[in-house]
């Protein structure tokens with residue numbers, strides 16, 4: 557079965573991104589388990605990952621336990637391990653692409669949306685499940701919350717620009733920025749369109 561082809565633009569333009577100034581009378585954070593002191597923060601898992609690497613979703617659990625529990629049940633967490641995907645990718649498309657090399661780009665693109673961190677890590681084929689770090693499999697918390705923009709004019713085909721780091725992008729303009737930065741894109745449906753709208757290599 558033919559699936560869509562990802563639009564890959566090698567030289568990307570990182571869009572201007574409004575790292576808006578935080579206003580001082582924003583509502584209180586609805587997030588529970590807010591660290592109460594700087595020490596607690598320092599001891600938390602927050603700083604135990606190098607800034608240039610993605611953090612596993614389990615590292616968010618301590619402070620965002622509700623969102624974490626929801627995420628575990630979601631198709632995003634399962635988008636690579638899901639048996640329908642596995643069957644289509646490993647049993648149908650991968651063997652078929654060995655016979656028909658014109659399918660290669662399309663097969664590679666599956667991973668861009670279904671396990672984006674693995675896609676960025678290998679930048680080539682995933683030919684066995686062992687290549688995929690289980691903690692980074694699927695569409696993870698950290699992957700979404702480090703999407704700064706998309707390549708090209710329209711979101712679609714998995715054309716995200718995601719840069720890991722200590723500061724997570726989010727929808728609210730809070731007073732503090734010890735751990736997150738406001739991102740307008742995180743409030744817009746275009747964000748979802750990055751992976752949820754399919755375009756072929758001609759952008760159609």
Ligand code: HEC
Nearest residue numbers: 613616620623624627632695696697700726727742743747
């Ligand atoms: C598919 C991408 C995606 C994934 C996966 C994801 N998020 Fe989000 N998250 C968003 C977007 C977009 C918003 C803003 C819109 C909204 O609130 O629904 C958001 C909102 C939030 C917020 C602020 C709003 C609130 O409800 O408190 C927090 C905190 C958050 N996410 C943390 C997490 C954590 C922790 C995980 C993993 C356990 C996670 N997210 C997984 C995209 C994602």
Ligand code: HEC
Nearest residue numbers: 559562638640641644645662663665666669713714751752
């Ligand atoms: C542009 C991002 C993107 C690409 C590329 C992509 N997918 Fe998906 N895929 C999605 C999204 C989003 C969904 C869920 C919504 C939907 O069904 O459209 C999905 C759903 C699926 C499902 C349904 C899972 C289920 O549980 O029913 C399968 C199977 C699947 N994709 C396989 C593939 C394969 C194989 C490829 C490569 C040929 C591929 N996808 C490429 C984004 C993508």
Ligand code: HEC
Nearest residue numbers: 585590600611616619697698701724725726727728732736
């Ligand atoms: C030590 C506790 C802690 C950990 C661990 C943690 N967070 Fe947070 N996070 C918070 C708190 C508290 C806030 C509320 C905002 C504030 O006070 O600045 C927050 C806010 C956010 C927001 C901003 C929502 C918005 O727009 O305001 C996002 C997104 C977010 N966290 C994502 C994550 C992700 C993804 C992870 C895991 C990779 C993670 N967090 C790990 C405590 C934590």
Ligand code: HEC
Nearest residue numbers: 631632634635636638641669670672695747748750751752
């Ligand atoms: C990095 C790519 C990516 C982004 C960004 C993304 N998704 Fe997804 N989403 C997927 C993939 C891949 C699947 C398919 C998982 C599967 O079924 O295997 C999916 C599945 C889903 C599903 C389940 C669909 C179904 O038919 O079962 C929902 C609901 C969903 N996404 C909502 C959202 C929303 C809302 C946003 C924006 C806040 C979003 N997604 C952003 C990649 C993404």
